[in-house]
Amino acid sequence: MLLWKRLLPRTHVCYLHPQLPPPPPLRLRCPLLCLSSQGQRRDAVSTPCNTLRDQRRWCTVHLALQPCSYSLLRWRDMNKAYDIIVIGSGAAGCAAARACALQNPAASIALIEQGSRAAVPQAMRVPLMQPYIASMRKARPFLQTLACVAEENLAGRSLPYTLGRGLGGSCLCNDMKYMRGTRKDYEAWADASWTYDTLLPVFKSLEANSRGGSRDHGEDGLLLVTDAQRSNIDSGMNVRFFEACEAAGVPVTNDFNTGEADGFSAMQSYIDEGVRVQPFDALITSMQHHTPNLDLLDETCAERIHCTAGKVRSVEVSHLRDKKVLEARHVVVCAGTLRTPLLLQRSGIGAKGTVLDAPAVGQNLITTSTADLVFRIRNPSNVYSKSISWRNSSYLYRQWCEYSENRTGVFSSFVEGAAYVRSQKGQDAPDLSILFFRTPQMGMADWPRSWPMDGFTMRVTHHYPSSRGEVLYDNSTGTTLIRNKMLSTKEDVLAMDEGVKWVGLLTTCDGALRSVYHVDEKGRHVSPFWSYGAALHHPRGGLTTQLSTAAFLAENVKSGGDLYGTCAMGTVVDSQLRVNGVDGLFVADSSVVPVPTVASSSTLGSVIGTRVASFIH
Known part of the structure; x- marks a missing residue:
């Protein structure tokens, strides 16, 4: 069977949706490998796809079909004209292409992706391996790195x-969090058509939540959203984290996705039975029998968008050294917060642009700042961490065997617990998050963090920065200039300082960290981590003053991965996602979000991509 799988030219994953009519019976000429509800393998030869619906509600079917019902076009077979062209196959692009194809069955639609349709390395789909994706040699073809300018x-x-480069975009390498944002986040958009209650039906229609259908969640969507397995959430280290939050006065909440994100709880993620959910598989491949009007153009780079007389006309694309021009009535740009404004500026839409003078394009870059604090455990007996070290090798080997067999164990989850707290007393809503990881290795590039030891990591993130960056493209030289301006304001530095003090409160590590205001009547606070003998490992020397914390942040802070604002609604696009001044051109990704939010860009992007189809006539 393994040899047969290697001989297949291409394998696709199809989720049979319970609310859609079944596809026509397809007699497969090759054996069909499918999974039962118990995860057991079975073989079926020449079995109609319809009969597999009874195996489990969400059947995973590996189809040996070439080509699929949506067209995987070769360069020489590419059409010259389309009704709708969607640029980018990330969460937003896949959602936009799917919605446009379903709502406009008579229209011809193309989905353009710069990366390859080749299958990603299996290690990239293992949740625990997320911190190491950027260091994987085999992952390099699926990644793209954009460097900012050096900042003081x-x-x-x-x-x-x-960023991700392939079918799925940055969902190939992100942290898989499922976060919608709060009601107040959407109120700040100041647009009645983009409130939380307006978007809630779209959120529910997209998700298949493991908690089942309810007033806040859907269960019939295509994107699998799950809790970490109970054995992982109830591990000793996670329990210590939840107890530390409770002792520090942080309220408990059952769900971060009900319009409020306040308190501590387990985190939901885009993980399906221990494997990273890829939006292309879930939204495009699963709907292939219902979208015959959708063409996929992979390994195709959108160079620029041609506009004349205030209307979009075509898209210039390239493959290797060849170039073509694809005519289009409508163009939907879903390339992401960084690549979308670059494409618009290359097309003459930007500050002093040749097509449209739009100075707001590329401005208002919103970047969440993140810092990791690593702790070692001096009393490691009966502590089962995810530490990748020789001391933990026997435990990890058993866990890997369990994961290989049943897709369970510590390899099946990444973010398991989180707390949303306030940087200042009296704030209306939390502006900081503290994510807890049962591993001290949160990056292979930093050797001290990768030193063999047992420990854990607390990640502090500030979600509402006041600083704003910019993304610029110089058409005369062809150079890209990205300034994130992270921590460029005093307010942002003080907020991150409070986040570090929150970590000091939760761990109370021998005075190595300062603490926030929660203490007992004698001015003392004992953390549940005290029994582990937790000690600060990174940064070495501790953070005992505000000055030392500021220096640590300047040297170690990084982007949280969720970027917004470079094509903001109200300045670059209107409430229907149309680019102001260009008819037929839309932007439908996280770049249109005008203000900071606690939402994850993939979650919000899929909703924005879905809604754009209703605005295209």
């Missing part, structure tokens, strides 16, 4: 942005 407020560092 970051100790002269040039921060890199690692």
